[in-house]
Amino acid sequence: xxxxxxxxxxxxxxxxxxxxxxxxxxxxxxxxxxxxxxxxxxxxxxxxxxxxxxxxxxxxxxxxxxxxxxxxxxxxxxxxxxxxxxxxxxxxxxxxxxxxxxxxxxxxxxxxxxxxxxxxxxxxxxxxxxxxxxxxxxxxxxxxxxxxxxxxxxxxxxxxxxxxxxxxxxxxxxxxxxxxxxxxxxxxxxxxxxxxxxxxxxxxxxxxxxxxxxxxxxxxxxxxxxxxxxxxxxxxxxxxxxxxxxxxxxxxxxxxxxxxxxxxxxxxxxxxxxxxxxxxxxxxxxxxxxxxxxxxxxxxxxxxxxxxxxxxxxxxxxxxxxxxxxxx
Amino acid sequence: xxxxxxxxxxxxxxxxxxxxxxxxxxxxxxxxxxxxxxxxxxxxxxxxxxxxxxxxxxxxxxxxxxxxxxxxxxxxxxxxxxxxxxxxxxxxxxxxxxxxxxxxxxxxxxxxxxxxxxxxxxxxxxxxxxxxxxxxxxxxxxxxxxxxxxxxxxxxxxxxxxxxxxxxxxxxxxxxxxxxxxxxxxxxxxxxxxxxxxxxxxxxxxxxxxxxxxxxxxxxxxxxxxxxxxxxxxxxxxxxxxxxxxxxxxxxxxxxx
Amino acid sequence: xxxxxxxxxxxxxxxxxxxxxxxxxxxxxxxxxxxxxxxxxxxxxxxxxxxxxxxxxxxxxxxxxxxxxxxxxxxxxxxxxxxxxxxxxxxxxxxxxxxxxxxxxxxxxxxxxxxxxxxxxxxxxxxxxxxxxxxxxx
Numbered sequence: 170x171x172x173x174x175x176x177x178x179x180x181x182x183x184x185x186x187x188x189x190x191x192x193x194x195x196x197x198x199x200x201x202x203x204x205x206x207x208x209x210x211x212x213x214x215x216x217x218x219x220x221x222x223x224x225x226x227x228x229x230x231x232x233x234x235x236x237x238x239x240x241x242x243x244x245x246x247x248x249x250x251x252x253x254x255x256x257x258x259x260x261x262x263x264x265x266x267x268x269x270x271x272x273x274x275x276x277x278x279x280x281x282x283x284x285x286x287x288x289x290x291x292x293x294x295x296x297x298x299x300x301x302x303x304x305x306x307x308x309x310x311x312x313x314x315x316x317x318x319x320x321x322x323x324x325x326x327x328x329x330x331x332x333x334x335x336x337x338x339x340x341x342x343x344x345x346x347x348x349x350x351x352x353x354x355x356x357x358x359x360x361x362x363x364x365x366x367x368x369x370x371x372x373x374x375x376x377x378x379x380x381x382x383x384x385x386x387x388x389x390x391x392x393x394x395x396x397x398x399x400x401x402x403x404x405x406x407x408x409x410x411x412x413x414x415x416x417x418x419x420x421x422x423x424x425x426x427x428x429x430x431x432x433x434x435x436x437x438x439x440x441x442x443x444x445x446x447x448x449x450x451x452x453x454x455x456x457x458x459x460x461x462x463x464x465x466x467x468x469x470x471x472x473x474x475x476x477x478x479x480x481x482x483x484x485x486x487x488x489x490x491x492x493x494x495x496x497x
Numbered sequence: 498x499x500x501x502x503x504x505x506x507x508x509x510x511x512x513x514x515x516x517x518x519x520x521x522x523x524x525x526x527x528x529x530x531x532x533x534x535x536x537x538x539x540x541x542x543x544x545x546x547x548x549x550x551x552x553x554x555x556x557x558x559x560x561x562x563x564x565x566x567x568x569x570x571x572x573x574x575x576x577x578x579x580x581x582x583x584x585x586x587x588x589x590x591x592x593x594x595x596x597x598x599x600x601x602x603x604x605x606x607x608x609x610x611x612x613x614x615x616x617x618x619x620x621x622x623x624x625x626x627x628x629x630x631x632x633x634x635x636x637x638x639x640x641x642x643x644x645x646x647x648x649x650x651x652x653x654x655x656x657x658x659x660x661x662x663x664x665x666x667x668x669x670x671x672x673x674x675x676x677x678x679x680x681x682x683x684x685x686x687x688x689x690x691x692x693x694x695x696x697x698x699x700x701x702x703x704x705x706x707x708x709x710x711x712x713x714x715x716x717x718x719x720x721x722x723x724x725x726x727x728x729x730x731x732x733x734x735x736x737x738x739x740x741x742x743x744x745x746x747x748x749x750x751x752x753x754x
Numbered sequence: 755x756x757x758x759x760x761x762x763x764x765x766x767x768x769x770x771x772x773x774x775x776x777x778x779x780x781x782x783x784x785x786x787x788x789x790x791x792x793x794x795x796x797x798x799x800x801x802x803x804x805x806x807x808x809x810x811x812x813x814x815x816x817x818x819x820x821x822x823x824x825x826x827x828x829x830x831x832x833x834x835x836x837x838x839x840x841x842x843x844x845x846x847x848x849x850x851x852x853x854x855x856x857x858x859x860x861x862x863x864x865x866x867x868x869x870x871x872x873x874x875x876x877x878x879x880x881x882x883x884x885x886x887x888x889x890x891x892x
Binding site: 207209210236239240243244263266267270273278279280283284287288300301302335336339342343465466469470472473475476479482483485486487490491492493494495496497 | 769771772773774775776779781782783787789790791792793794795796797798800813814815816817818820821824832835836846847848850852854855856
């Protein structure tokens with residue numbers, strides 16, 4: 170799971186730094202021709218920096234994303250849901266592993282990345298700073314958040330960096346199970362007993378604002394954004410992805426008789442564009458900067474996991490080793 | 498072996514409940530580590546094994562269902578605490594990773610031997626399932642042996658921790674082999690070789706591994722200290738576990754989830 | 755979400771969470787953990803996966819492990835929990851020797867050597883010319 174092209178930071182100079190004009194031209198020509206960049210290829214420092222940031226934060230989102238649904242693993246009702254939820258959350262951990270490895274190929278160690286996560290320096294997808302209050306919340310998350318993540322991932326899988334594309338290929342296969350499981354779960358709840366219907370409606374109402382925040386605010390059109398798109402690091406605008414999400418999933422939500430808590434939400438039949446109440450971007454900013462319901466808990470859990478695991482890792486460490494960057 | 502008579506059926510069902518309940522409860526316990534493991538790669542491995550346990554318990558409840566008991570979800574999620582036949586070892590909280598790994602080692606080694614014995618059971622449906630589990634359990638024991646061996650000889654406080662975990666788990670593990678009321682029936686009819694023989698084979702298998710990992714085998718003063726689980730007498734840990742496990746299921750008993 | 759009731763309740767010492775596993779951990783909200791030092795997440799191994807006998811082993815990714823024995827055990831679940839597999843290889847990343855992309859040019863002319871490709875041999879025209887000439891001379 171992942172979310173948001175809003176993760177990119179503005180470059181300090183406003184311009185991208187280049188080390189060598191000819192190398193940059195060749196680099197950009199290769200990308201325009203649809204070729205992939207591999208770890209040992211020459212790349213602009215800015216490209217490396219933004220990719221590390223993006224892939225790292227995607228990895229953090231996966232490992233943190235394991236926590237809201239992980240809340241309900243021990244309480245999943247029945248074998249089928251219990252097994253599926255365990256497998257899904259396990260997949261998130263697996264995705265984190267694949268993504269940290271991809272980011273490592275760019276030269277940042279996994280230890281550094283995890284340190285940045287647990288000290289609050291690195292961000293992760295904002296949506297996971299909210300709690301999964303009931304079982305039905307996990308169903309909504311598994312369906313609609315994973316749906317958003319898939320839209321992001323399918324776009325990014327056509328990007329320019331080889332290791333990231335290869336990781337996303339594996340991830341996309343597993344995500345399709347997550348989506349089906351999530352949808353299946355919501356369908357059972359929405360078409361079930363009145364208690365179940367009430368639970369899933371409340372969950373949807375609760376999660377709709379974070380879902381609308383998922384793709385981030387409308388992109389500022391800047392030279393920086395343009396460069397990132399030319400380099401196929403950023404693959405689509407936030408608005409484009411949000412529109413795609415609404416187009417694919419709002420009808421499916423309405424089909425189940427569920428109410429989306431936005432009276433303005435409708436598809437303009439002339440323009441084909443979905444109209445909606447503008448999400449509260451102040452709240453979004455507040456939460457992503459640390460003041461959400463679960464930010465502290467999420468990081469505290471990761472810190473504890475690292476702490477608890479320290480003796481295990483130290484027990485088997487070989488101190489004479491030198492660090493090697495993974496290959497691909 | 499053709500159809501079972503009444504007492505044989507009772508004996509087999511008792512055996513199946515014991516095995517399935519162990520796997521359900523331990524699988525549930527081990528799933529508590531998902532997302533919280535000591536390193537990503539091991540988190541993933543441990544979660545797979547927890548899923549395997551749950552899948553195996555489901556298959557055994559399925560067999561019970563075919564023998565006239567209720568369906569797997571009903572058996573797993575609606576019985577009262579004293580109706581479960583799991584041993585005390587699997588009920589304990591996950592503790593630190595040393596405890597969970599040692600429990601995994603001691604328990605899974607017994608499972609491997611148990612299913613190996615059952616693979617040639619005269620009760621064909623059980624023999625068939627046991628043969629099917631062989632590969633999964635083999636990985637579980639490979640995993641466990643590798644970890645115990647490496648941590649037992651590891652750096653830092655690892656050897657001390659692993660020894661302490663062994664001291665705690667070993668007496669609990671003996672509860673796996675608490676004999677049922679039907680040992681003679683199972684043995685005579687070649688359905689199962691019985692807990693006593695399982696215990697002996699288990700001891701002969703785990704002790705060399707533990708010694709090779711530089712561990713001392715704890716002295717057991719009372720081998721029956723952890724008995725009771727097979728007869729429905731459980732530790733204080735089982736009820737909170739069952740309450741938590743069934744929390745959502747119990748919201749609405751008419752619901753399909 | 756503006757419902758304040760949903761916030762995790764942070765007491766002075768520990769977090770009470772909706773997740774019972776988290777509550778059991780008795781976590782402090784004060785960030786006082788030492789940074790993880792280098793190599794504490796171990797070294798990396800490259801993983802090769804064979805789907806069935808007869809297939810080649812293919813590189814599928816890398817993982818962190820303390821030694822080769824553990825790398826194989828961990829590779830099984832991270833790289834083969836979903837896919838058909840009969841065999842896995844692991845190789846320490848440091849043991850893989852590469853030609854390097856800065857030497858990519860050593861392969862430049864490789865596709866152009868038609869003298870050793872089947873497609874480099876076309877004699878249809880020559881045969882046809884020969885047949886034509888033979889016919890004319892009779």
